[in-house]
Amino acid sequence: MSRLTDPEETEEIEIRSAADLLPLMWSADLPDYALDLRWSPDGSHLAALPSTGMPGIHDRKTNAVKNLPAHSGGNGSIAWHPQGSILATFGQDGILRLHDISSRTSRELQLPRGWTGRCAWNADGSLIAAAVGKAVHVIDPHTLETLQIIDDHRSTVTDLVWHPVLSNQLGTASDGGARMWRIGEKKPFARIDDGVAAVLTTWSPDGRWLVTSDQSPSVHLYDLKKRAPLFIQGFETKIKAIAWQTGGTSDLPWLALGGRTVITVWPCFGKNGPRGAKPIQLYGHLKEVSALDFPIDGPYLASGARDGLVFLWLPHHSNGPALIAREESEITTVRWSPDGLTLAYGTASGRIAIHTLSHKV
Amino acid sequence: MTSKLPVTVLTGFLGSGKTTLLNRILTENHGLRIAVIENEFGEVGIDHELVINADEEIFEMNNGCICCTVRGDLIRIIGSLMKRRDQFDHILIETTGLADPGPVIQTFFVDDEMKDKLALNAIIALVDARHIGLHLDSSEEAVKQIAFADSILLNKTDLATPAELDALEARVKAINGVAKLQRCQNANVPIASVLDIGGFNLDRSIGIDPRFLDPEYPFEWGGIFDAPAGTLTLEASKKPDPSMTTVIIPVSGTDDESLALAREVAMRAFSPDAIGAPSGHTISADGIPYDLILRAGSMNWTCEIVEPGPLAIFTQHYPEELGLLFLTESSELQPLIAASYKPDHSHDETVTSVGIEADGECDARKLDAWLSKLLRERGTDIYRMKGVFAIKGNPNRFIFQGVHMLLDPTDGGPWGYKPRRSSLVFIGRDLDRDELNQSFRKCLA
Numbered sequence: 047m048s049r050l051t052d053p054e055e056t057e058e059i060e061i062r063s064a065a066d067l068l069p070l071m072w073s074a075d076l077p078d079y080a081l082d083l084r085w086s087p088d089g090s091h092l093a094a095l096p097s098t099g100m101p102g103i104h105d106r107k108t109n110a111v112k113n114l115p116a117h118s119g120g121n122g123s124i125a126w127h128p129q130g131s132i133l134a135t136f137g138q139d140g141i142l143r144l145h146d147i148s149s150r151t152s153r154e155l156q157l158p159r160g161w162t163g164r165c166a167w168n169a170d171g172s173l174i175a176a177a178v179g180k181a182v183h184v185i186d187p188h189t190l191e192t193l194q195i196i197d198d199h200r201s202t203v204t205d206l207v208w209h210p211v212l213s214n215q216l217g218t219a220s221d222g223g224a225r226m227w228r229i230g231e232k233k234p235f236a237r238i239d240d241g242v243a244a245v246l247t248t249w250s251p252d253g254r255w256l257v258t259s260d261q262s263p264s265v266h267l268y269d270l271k272k273r274a275p276l277f278i279q280g281f282e283t284k285i286k287a288i289a290w291q292t293g294g295t296s297d298l299p300w301l302a303l304g305g306r307t308v309i310t311v312w313p314c315f316g317k318n319g320p321r322g323a324k325p326i327q328l329y330g331h332l333k334e335v336s337a338l339d340f341p342i343d344g345p346y347l348a349s350g351a352r353d354g355l356v357f358l359w360l361p362h363h364s365n366g367p368a369l370i371a372r373e374e375s376e377i378t379t380v381r382w383s384p385d386g387l388t389l390a391y392g393t394a395s396g397r398i399a400i401h402t403l404s405h406k407v
Numbered sequence: 408m409t410s411k412l413p414v415t416v417l418t419g420f421l422g423s424g425k426t427t428l429l430n431r432i433l434t435e436n437h438g439l440r441i442a443v444i445e446n447e448f449g450e451v452g453i454d455h456e457l458v459i460n461a462d463e464e465i466f467e468m469n470n471g472c473i474c475c476t477v478r479g480d481l482i483r484i485i486g487s488l489m490k491r492r493d494q495f496d497h498i499l500i501e502t503t504g505l506a507d508p509g510p511v512i513q514t515f516f517v518d519d520e521m522k523d524k525l526a527l528n529a530i531i532a533l534v535d536a537r538h539i540g541l542h543l544d545s546s547e548e549a550v551k552q553i554a555f556a557d558s559i560l561l562n563k564t565d566l567a568t569p570a571e572l573d574a575l576e577a578r579v580k581a582i583n584g585v586a587k588l589q590r591c592q593n594a595n596v597p598i599a600s601v602l603d604i605g606g607f608n609l610d611r612s613i614g615i616d617p618r619f620l621d622p623e624y625p626f627e628w629g630g631i632f633d634a635p636a637g638t639l640t641l642e643a644s645k646k647p648d649p650s651m652t653t654v655i656i657p658v659s660g661t662d663d664e665s666l667a668l669a670r671e672v673a674m675r676a677f678s679p680d681a682i683g684a685p686s687g688h689t690i691s692a693d694g695i696p697y698d699l700i701l702r703a704g705s706m707n708w709t710c711e712i713v714e715p716g717p718l719a720i721f722t723q724h725y726p727e728e729l730g731l732l733f734l735t736e737s738s739e740l741q742p743l744i745a746a747s748y749k750p751d752h753s754h755d756e757t758v759t760s761v762g763i764e765a766d767g768e769c770d771a772r773k774l775d776a777w778l779s780k781l782l783r784e785r786g787t788d789i790y791r792m793k794g795v796f797a798i799k800g801n802p803n804r805f806i807f808q809g810v811h812m813l814l815d816p817t818d819g820g821p822w823g824y825k826p827r828r829s830s831l832v833f834i835g836r837d838l839d840r841d842e843l844n845q846s847f848r849k850c851l852a
Contacts, residue, residue: 078491078493079492081490091683097490201480242479243479245483260479261483263520396492
């Protein structure tokens with residue numbers, strides 16, 4: 047057991063340690079704040095994105111790290127091609143770079159200058175989208191030709207996400223809410239008009255729900271099955287972390303939301319989804335939860351927070367958290383490997399670490 | 408504990424010189440790393456690595472409550488800047504020329520992360536000395552930009568006469584009597600005066616404008632002339648309001664004391680029962696104040712001076728506002744001594760500032776109840792508040808500043824040997840000075 051004390055609030059809790067279960071296997075320091083970590087689809091590589099400086103790719107087998115060119119003005123986002131070995135990086139210089147880690151070649155496209163948001167591949171990897179200012183550029187990755195510019199947004203596009211299965215559907219978040227688009231069409235086919243500034247957007251693994259968090263303490267969902275919006279409020283702070291528990295069974299998916307110190311997990315299956323449901327509430331963090339992730343088809347929820355703690359949870363059992371790691375700065379991202387056996391996390395000071403399950407649980 | 412990153416907000420109407428000041432800040436060798444968040448559709452774009460274009464994402468956190476209207480783009484962009492190791496020394500935010508600066512300022516009061524990591528250094532308002540008069544008459548936003556400011560740069564002074572500048576300065580101060588005011592051309596001011604204001608400090612505000620808590624007078628200007636016998640003409644180049652009051656008082660000297668004595672006499676003369684003096688009246692050296700009766704549509708007023716000697720004249724508005732000249736039969740008279748006074752009128756502005764000062768201590772419970780009620784009922788009309796309080800039982804100074812219904816209280820440290828007293832300032836629309844004064848005094852312990 048570990049005794050954890052929040053130095054500012056003098057709160058003290060006792061936490062089980064998961065050090066034996068998930069021992070540290072590797073760690074390194076990025077040149078700056080760890081913005082994101084992304085596993086390659088086969089789990090062989092981990093891409094790490096600092097806020098400034100060179101992004102890196104860690105080879106899980108050899109522990110070798112390959113550095114990639116930095117984006118001037120700051121890095122923005124990274125995305126692995128869903129089937130291949132291409133990693134896209136995008137930054138405030140407006141340059142979208144596609145790095146082929148097999149051939150060790152890269153190509154790049156200069157997009158217009160503006161506040162850059164996320165870049166993301168569609169489900170089959172035939173398209174990549176990048177957000178610049180109020181526009182999303184939909185690009186053919188082979189020719190680097192911009193096929194469509196989706197610019198019917200009230201303000202800067204703060205996030206974008208592709209449908210998990212349908213390769214021609216895209217969701218965008220901006221001031222006023224979220225919009226869902228079919229590539230080739232000029233107008234969105236659905237929208238969440240919540241009137242506030244949407245920050246994060248994500249699509250449920252079954253494609254039913256588009257979810258946005260925003261600058262107010264609320265979350266908006268759009269049920270594409272019923273073509274109806276849903277609104278969850280009552281959080282103490284805005285929601286900074288979202289994760290989906292996936293799987294093929296009828297009692298999935300579940301939606302985990304991290305706001306203040308509490309993680310709430312909502313059922314998003316059945317006729318009504320979270321409507322009228324009582325969420326699971328997970329208590330243990332001492333400061334705002336900033337990162338969440340479920341492994342594919344796995345029950346273990348990993349969380350990170352401003353308290354520097356990385357926790358492991360089994361949300362459907364009321365066992366409380368197990369402590370994986372304790373860092374001196376905020377945990378900014380947590381990512382399970384595709385096989386669900388390895389967890390990577392990054393911190394505000396730029397430290398990244400990999401913990402691997404020592405035995406099957 | 409890390410110190411908070413200072414943020415300066417730059418506001419001002421279209422063409423007031425915000426971009427000129429931004430360029431000056433970015434190019435001057437001050438050694439600071441400054442991130443600028445500029446409008447996406449700025450008046451003139453600035454191409455610089457540290458300039459970030461933002462579009463105004465104004466949203467309401469709480470069902471349309473005015474105090475919860477904030478800027479989502481600022482939260483997002485500043486949040487992103489804070490994730491960089493090569494931290495900036497300062498963030499400068501430019502508002503659009505037509506914007507109400509309220510939502511920008513409220514962002515730093517409402518959003519938890521902004522409150523934790525950033526300190527609002529100052530709101531700087533650029534004022535175009537040549538055109539602001541028109542804007543103040545027609546634009547609520549132009550008035551708000553001045554009302555919200557901690558520091559006002561009266562820019563383009565080369566395009567206005569000294570008299571126009573005096574009149575404009577008086578009008579600006581009537582709206583916001585607390586802000587530090589600097590005159591400049593081409594936005595040429597010491598950069599430190601923009602970036603190093605260091606947050607709110609009421610003591611310093613009062614120090615900058617010592618007249619803020621001065622007594623108020625029914626006139627703005629007074630001077631003593633050495634008048635020869637004969638006809639004296641007061642001639643205006645702008646048509647004066649017939650109801651405007653001007654007082655002439657024969658006095659015995661031309662020094663400060665004589666002017667101060669005359670000032671007290673003039674106070675009585677400005678009352679409704681003062682002796683009226685129509686044009687052509689004879690002024691005798693008997694110390695009686697004469698309240699000039701102006702004719703509607705007339706540009707001048709004359710009187711006959713029997714005995715040569717010192718003559719004090721007090722005017723409700725600055726003489727420069729009307730282009731007022733004091734003419735003898737052969738020359739123009741200049742005052743030997745003159746002073747300006749804090750007026751009890753506000754140029755018919757509906758947005759004004761009210762300062763209150765009281766010796767002694769406040770009762771914490773009464774003060775809390777008073778502020779709560781005041782903000783609940785009048786928060787929409789109160790743009791900014793600042794205050795330093797002596798609270799009974801609390802050895803430290805209690806400081807707050809606020810925007811609309813939002814208050815940010817802080818501990819101001821020990822009083823030390825300074826007398827325990829409270830000072831507070833409201834800037835807002837349709838403020839009732841007497842009512843605020845009286846209701847605050849009920850909070851005294």
